[in-house]
Amino acid sequence: MQTSAPLYWSTLPAVTAMNYRHAYHAGNFADVLKHTVLLALIEAMQSKSTPFGVIETHAGSGCYALDSREAGKTGEFKDGIKRLLYPDLQTDAAVGGNLPPLLRRWLDGIVAVPGNEEGLKVYPGSPLQIANAIRAQDSAQLCELQPEEAARLHDLFHRDPRIHTHHRDGYEALKALLPPKEKRGLVLIDPPYESQEAEYKLIEKALKSSLQRWPTGVYAVWYPIKLRSQVQPFLRWLQRSGAKRVLRAELMLHPDDSPLRLNGSGMVILNAPWKLDEALRESLPAMARLLSKDRPVEWKLDWLLEEGAEPPAPSPLPPSRLAALGLPTARVRPGSGKPGLAGRSPSPGKPGPDKPGSPKAGRAGASPSKAPRTPRIRPDRAR
Numbered sequence: 001m002q003t004s005a006p007l008y009w010s011t012l013p014a015v016t017a018m019n020y021r022h023a024y025h026a027g028n029f030a031d032v033l034k035h036t037v038l039l040a041l042i043e044a045m046q047s048k049s050t051p052f053g054v055i056e057t058h059a060g061s062g063c064y065a066l067d068s069r070e071a072g073k074t075g076e077f078k079d080g081i082k083r084l085l086y087p088d089l090q091t092d093a094a095v096g097g098n099l100p101p102l103l104r105r106w107l108d109g110i111v112a113v114p115g116n117e118e119g120l121k122v123y124p125g126s127p128l129q130i131a132n133a134i135r136a137q138d139s140a141q142l143c144e145l146q147p148e149e150a151a152r153l154h155d156l157f158h159r160d161p162r163i164h165t166h167h168r169d170g171y172e173a174l175k176a177l178l179p180p181k182e183k184r185g186l187v188l189i190d191p192p193y194e195s196q197e198a199e200y201k202l203i204e205k206a207l208k209s210s211l212q213r214w215p216t217g218v219y220a221v222w223y224p225i226k227l228r229s230q231v232q233p234f235l236r237w238l239q240r241s242g243a244k245r246v247l248r249a250e251l252m253l254h255p256d257d258s259p260l261r262l263n264g265s266g267m268v269i270l271n272a273p274w275k276l277d278e279a280l281r282e283s284l285p286a287m288a289r290l291l292s293k294d295r296p297v298e299w300k301l302d303w304l305l306e307e308g309a310e311p312p313a314p315s316p317l318p319p320s321r322l323a324a325l326g327l328p329t330a331r332v333r334p335g336s337g338k339p340g341l342a343g344r345s346p347s348p349g350k351p352g353p354d355k356p357g358s359p360k361a362g363r364a365g366a367s368p369s370k371a372p373r374t375p376r377i378r379p380d381r382a383r
């Protein structure tokens with residue numbers, strides 16, 4: 001089995017399934033966006049005391065060692081999480097104090113993971129971040145298809161009664177797991193996109209049947225951005241998916257015109273909870289500022305579909321046909337109400353006083369309503 005090539009970066013048109021290993025990418029800039037949005041979602045769910053369930057279709061192994069052969073090979077975390085914790089985990093009170101609260105709480109969670117006491121050594125995957133954020137009354141169902149990853153996931157959580165791991169296809173599992181017993185909650189869909197177009201079709205199929213089964217569920221989907229044209233059909237489909245409202249958050253490190261690299265990534269949130277956009281509004285520009293290196297990082301936060309708005313009419317022809325005919329391709333329109341927000345970091349960040357501090361000061365003691373953190377962590381490392 002091939003494990004060396006980081007497949008997000010692959011130029012192959014289609015790759016046989018199940019080669020992707022998140023250990024090569026853990027903590028990269030895409031994870032920073034995805035996991036901050038995830039925390040914002042969980043916090044929004046916790047505005048009510050009633051329990052909720054989190055269902056993750058593509059969980060990975062749950063935790064990653066940043067000194068592993070895989071992480072070292074790509075070094076992606078250095079342009080991701082490491083740029084937000086400078087220097088390493090040290091506090092720079094002047095700037096750290098100004099971090100938007102959501103981003104600060106998210107960084108607190110990363111720093112607090114066992115293994116990071118002396119420096120950034122471990123990056124928690126979404127399963128561990130979910131486990132650390134949910135309360136005693138909440139639950140999580142985590143699906144992972146790759147056998148070794150699924151075994152590690154099971155090892156990590158088998159003593160936590162709130163967390164249930166499933167070695168199975170996450171799309172298929174949704175049929176059995178939705179709606180969750182709590183009758184409220186969220187689904188995270190974070191696939192490897194080993195074959196980009198085919199993956200979007202799987203997501204659309206899964207979302208369609210899930211929304212029929214559980215129309216009030218919150219669904220968050222992460223997507224890579226290489227060429228913008230590869231993403232647009234999916235974003236347009238979302239507007240007609242049956243969701244009541246769809247929020248989109250994106251971070252772009254490079255222009256979206258090269259198929260050769262991961263230029264940016266986004267999260268779309270179907271049936272986004274109330275005020276989620278407000279929670280993200282401050283954090284996205286801050287993330288963009290902190291992640292910028294050689295050039296400004298661009299960010300975007302807008303409603304692809306606002307509640308009560310008519311979904312746009314479907315485009316008569318696919319964009320590729322329109323382009324071939326020399327006709328303008330339809331654009332994803334923001335929702336009918338407030339205009340979306342977008343921006344770019346003012347200037348590439350440089351180490352020094354402009355960098356954020358570690359949120360260490362704020363991390364002592366968990367909130368009393370939280371269940372104890374999952375005790376045993378075995379990060380995913382090279383074997």
Ligand code: SAH
Binds near residue numbers: 018020021124169
């Ligand atoms: N969500 C994780 C990263 C997941 S990477 C995080 O943020 O930390 C994507 C994972 O999906 C890989 O571990 C891969 O093995 C797994 N996978 C691929 N196809 C799958 C499928 N159909 N069902 C469940 N898991 C799948």
